[in-house]
Amino acid sequence: MERTQYKQEINMTEELMARINELISHYPEDKRKSALLPVLHEVQDAHDNWLSFELQDKVAEILNIKPVEVYEVVSFYTMFNQKPVAKYMFEFCRTSCCATRGVEDLMEYACEKIGAELGEISSDGLFQVVGVECLGACGYAPMLQLGDFYHEKLTKESFDQLIEDCKAGKITLHDK
Known part of the structure; x- marks a missing residue:
């Protein structure tokens, strides 16, 4: 860079x-x-x-x-960002447990949903999808981290709801 x-x-x-x-x-x-x-x-x-x-x-x-x-x-460390990021950065765990539970398809769906390629910021500046290494919640795969919080056992439907909650301002990003 x-x-x-x-x-x-x-x-x-x-x-x-x-x-x-x-x-x-x-x-x-x-x-x-x-x-x-x-x-x-x-x-x-x-x-x-x-x-x-x-x-x-x-x-x-x-x-x-x-x-x-x-x-x-x-x-x-993937937790540190070296360039501007979206307000809501969906950090999908992409390692073995999540992979066997369909995270790749879910990440592809998420990119389609926000209208941006993997790693890119959506045109409205709100959303970004990235893949990260193991987040240590293997029993709850597939999962992602959004801010300080995990969202587990994801489906397309639960991801759709997460997007809607973000747009409505219902999502807390930090534990502070």
């Missing part, structure tokens, strides 16, 4: 910095890097659910680590 491809306004509010400093305080001064994952979650949540390179650089500066140490983590 080209470093200048996506631009993002960095808004490190007093409230966000207070939360970051509180997270950092849980670790010894010489182990600030240990706060990287929770800090990235907080920063991403405060910045439209994605992390530009400039924002990753800011996190590195705050934690007093090299930017590449942040890039390595952000590029490894």
